[in-house]
Amino acid sequence: MDTRTQEFLDYVQSGGQVETGDWMPDEYRARLVKFIEMHGNSELMGVLPERDWILRAPTLQRKLALTAKIQDEVGHAQLIYRVVEDLGKPRGACLDDLVSGKAKFHNVFHYPTRTWGDVGVIAWLVDAAAIVSQKALLKCSYAPYARIMKKICWEESFHILHGRDVILAMITGTPEQFELVQEALDRWWEPLMHFHGNRIPAEEDPMYVWRIKSQANEDARQEFLDGYVSQIRELGLEIPDPSLRKDEETDRWLYTEPDWEKLRAVVTGHGPASEERLAFRRLSRQDVAWVEKVVLAEAA
Amino acid sequence: MIYEVFRQERKGQPLQHAGTVTAPNERFAEIYAREQYGRRQESVALWLVPRDAVSEIDEFPDEFDLKYRRVDGYSIKARLREAREKAGTLELAPEGDR
Numbered sequence: 479m480d481t482r483t484q485e486f487l488d489y490v491q492s493g494g495q496v497e498t499g500d501w502m503p504d505e506y507r508a509r510l511v512k513f514i515e516m517h518g519n520s521e522l523m524g525v526l527p528e529r530d531w532i533l534r535a536p537t538l539q540r541k542l543a544l545t546a547k548i549q550d551e552v553g554h555a556q557l558i559y560r561v562v563e564d565l566g567k568p569r570g571a572c573l574d575d576l577v578s579g580k581a582k583f584h585n586v587f588h589y590p591t592r593t594w595g596d597v598g599v600i601a602w603l604v605d606a607a608a609i610v611s612q613k614a615l616l617k618c619s620y621a622p623y624a625r626i627m628k629k630i631c632w633e634e635s636f637h638i639l640h641g642r643d644v645i646l647a648m649i650t651g652t653p654e655q656f657e658l659v660q661e662a663l664d665r666w667w668e669p670l671m672h673f674h675g676n677r678i679p680a681e682e683d684p685m686y687v688w689r690i691k692s693q694a695n696e697d698a699r700q701e702f703l704d705g706y707v708s709q710i711r712e713l714g715l716e717i718p719d720p721s722l723r724k725d726e727e728t729d730r731w732l733y734t735e736p737d738w739e740k741l742r743a744v745v746t747g748h749g750p751a752s753e754e755r756l757a758f759r760r761l762s763r764q765d766v767a768w769v770e771k772v773v774l775a776e777a778a
Numbered sequence: 779m780i781y782e783v784f785r786q787e788r789k790g791q792p793l794q795h796a797g798t799v800t801a802p803n804e805r806f807a808e809i810y811a812r813e814q815y816g817r818r819q820e821s822v823a824l825w826l827v828p829r830d831a832v833s834e835i836d837e838f839p840d841e842f843d844l845k846y847r848r849v850d851g852y853s854i855k856a857r858l859r860e861a862r863e864k865a866g867t868l869e870l871a872p873e874g875d876r
Contacts, residue, residue: 499834553814560798626797777802
């Protein structure tokens with residue numbers, strides 16, 4: 479490692495933050511682009527499972543709230559792609575790599591939403607898991623990304639509220655409604671345990687070394703479990719992992735080891751809904767190409 | 779074109795850099811910024827500045843070492859001690875301030 483890179487590393491490791499125009503090592507820039515681009519892709523792909531339910535939402539109020547959440551998520555994608563563009567990769571190139579399957583998006587968006595129960599579990603628990611990661615990004619060494627994360631976290635907290643309200647309405651409803659929530663939780667528990675990634679120690683995780691992330695994967699998962707296991711159980715729901723318990727001595731959660739091979743397969747495009755989602759994204763990209771043309775023509 | 783967006787959260791507070799929007803012209807930039815940074819009533823004002831219009835200064839060389847403009851340019855402590863000794867009041871000063 480050359481002196482300049484070492485100085486940069488020392489700087490970010492001691493809490494220093496970097497702006498767009500500052501010098502940065504190529505490896506740092508490449509890792510930022512890949513990570514932030516995947517975040518943008520995830521926001522954009524994340525609206526598809528929810529979009530399926532706009533027309534089927536049970537009340538007008540829910541329809542409006544769901545539509546607002548979807549608008550938020552697409553807005554996050556726009557903000558995040560702007561950050562990637564300033565790092566050197568244009569938005570068009572990001573979208574090309576997304577629809578061609580070259581770039582990744584988050585594991586939880588490769589699964590179908592079977593019932594309204596899934597919509598509630600996504601808004602409540604998937605967004606809760608996401609907010610743990612995103613809060614840790616508020617301290618990201620790349621300042622423009624950390625700044626937009628403030629707004630993103632703030633909006634995600636709305637989504638958790640919306641999700642919790644959906645879940646509580648169903649839990650306090652008919653036995654069939656309760657069952658829909660339990661079934662959705664059974665389906666989503668594995669993806670949720672995959673969500674924060676494998677147990678790579680922080681010092682070996684390049685994302686932590688460069689202080690792009692400020693937390694080890696396992697610490698994020700522990701934080702999620704700390705916050706939500708009791709909230710799930712107090713509703714009378716059963717978490718589908720008989721080994722899940724808190725070790726009093728270490729103050730850490732113990733759980734059945736997730737199948738990491740499966741996670742790898744899902745995020746490389748072999749999830750149950752991966753192909754369908756990408757096909758839809760390709761189609762909608764063609765469908766709305768005229769909007770871009772019209773906007774640019776009017777501006778010219 | 780890229781516009782830098784600054785937002786003010788409440789009246790009287792400074793406008794702070796919030797992020798950027800890409801738009802083909804100012805009219806679209808206003809619409810996008812309003813959607814992105816104001817639709818939940820989180821701002822009372824937004825400033826949009828084309829990135830090209832921003833002049834940045836990020837180096838502040840001090841070739842002549844103008845110490846008298848900086849806090850480290852004044853050695854109060856040693857002088858104060860000397861003055862107190864001269865006046866015979868050194869013992870009266872608090873322990874941490876000698």
